[in-house]
Amino acid sequence: xxxxxxxxxxxxxxxxxxxxxxxxxxxxxxxxxxxxxxxxxxxxxxxxxxxxxxxxxxxxxxxxxxxxxxxxxxxxxxxxxxxxxxxxxxxxxxxxxxxxxxxxxxxxxxxxxxxxxxxxxxxxxxxxxxxxxxxxxxxxxxxxxxxxxxxxxxxxxxxxxxxxxxxxxxxxxxxxxxxxxxxxxxxxxxxxxxxxxxxxxx
Numbered sequence: 486x487x488x489x490x491x492x493x494x495x496x497x498x499x500x501x502x503x504x505x506x507x508x509x510x511x512x513x514x515x516x517x518x519x520x521x522x523x524x525x526x527x528x529x530x531x532x533x534x535x536x537x538x539x540x541x542x543x544x545x546x547x548x549x550x551x552x553x554x555x556x557x558x559x560x561x562x563x564x565x566x567x568x569x570x571x572x573x574x575x576x577x578x579x580x581x582x583x584x585x586x587x588x589x590x591x592x593x594x595x596x597x598x599x600x601x602x603x604x605x606x607x608x609x610x611x612x613x614x615x616x617x618x619x620x621x622x623x624x625x626x627x628x629x630x631x632x633x634x635x636x637x638x639x640x641x642x643x644x645x646x647x648x649x650x651x652x653x654x655x656x657x658x659x660x661x662x663x664x665x666x667x668x669x670x671x672x673x674x675x676x677x678x679x680x681x682x683x684x685x686x687x
Contacts (some may be wrong), residue, residue, distance in 0.1 A: 489514050490637045491626060494555065494606045496543055497530035497671040498613075500653065500686075501645045507687040509637075511619060516640050517603070518629035521545070521558045525642040528558075528602055530671040533658050534577045538667050541570045545602060554629075558602045571595035574673070581659050583680035587616070591673070616676060617684045645669075656686060 490513040495502060506513060521527065528543040544561040571592065578584040590612065599605040607623070614621040633640075646669075647653070653668035657678055661667075667674075675683045 488637065489624070490639055491516055491633055492639045493519070493525070493527060493642065494603060494610065495526040495530075495645075496528055496602075496606050497541075497609060497673055498526060499531065499645050499647075499669045500672055500675050501647075501650045501669050502526075503613075503617075503672050503687055504650075505639055505644070513639075514624040514626055515607075516629075517554075517556050517625045518627075519555050519640065520629075521553050521555050522642070526645060527555065527606070527642075530673075531669075532573065532577050533660060533664065533667045533670045533674050534573065535660050535663070537664050538670065539573060539577070541573060542566070543570075543602060543605070556601065556603045559600055560598075560602050560605060562598055567595040578659065578673070578677040581677040582657075584677045586680060587673075587677065613672060613676070616681075619684075654686070 490505075490509040492502070492506070492513050492515055494515050494517075528545060530541045531538050532541065533539075544563065544566055546559040546561045574591075594605075594609060594612070599608070610623075611621045639645075650669055655661075655666040655668075656675060658664070658666060658670075658674065659678070672683070675686060679686055
């Protein structure tokens with residue numbers, strides 16, 4: 486009987502993703518067999534930039550968008566998206582309290598080419614778990630099950646949209662003097678701001 490929570494694998498997931506993981510006491514499995522859905526956090530992250538929220542997209546190879554299992558979706562390197570993402574992260578967070586502390590490690594993800602989106606996202610998630618001092622002994626689905634109980638099915642990205650997450654507590658952001666608090670940014674926004682205290686925020 487299905488009882489473990491099933492989560493999608495996102496690129497630099499939003500804060501709400503980690504709040505949901507905490508709510509299930511990190512007892513979860515990662516969906517590996519779903520078809521790649523468009524316009525979701527699976528290849529998009531949102532950060533707090535000087536001009537407000539900024540979406541960062543990982544391009545995928547054409548043909549990977551339709552009826553391709555998420556584990557088989559390949560990243561495109563036809564243009565230098567890694568350079569763009571890294572420059573955006575530096576611009577957004579170089580003045581945050583903890584960016585320098587994490588900078589060298591996270592920079593490595595933007596200076597190597599990983600073939601599959603799933604593998605890239607998984608490596609980043611492992612790194613984020615390491616920063617939380619949370620064991621990264623991930624479990625994965627063995628097949629795609631379309632219908633799961635709503636209490637354990639977190640695969641719908643709508644569950645993690647800001648408008649569906651009530652009472653997200655503010656914390657200091659670099660540009661909140663001009664943008665106000667931007668809730669539910671990528672977890673790195675919280676991490677670069679709060680450092681080791683990010684786990685307590687959850």
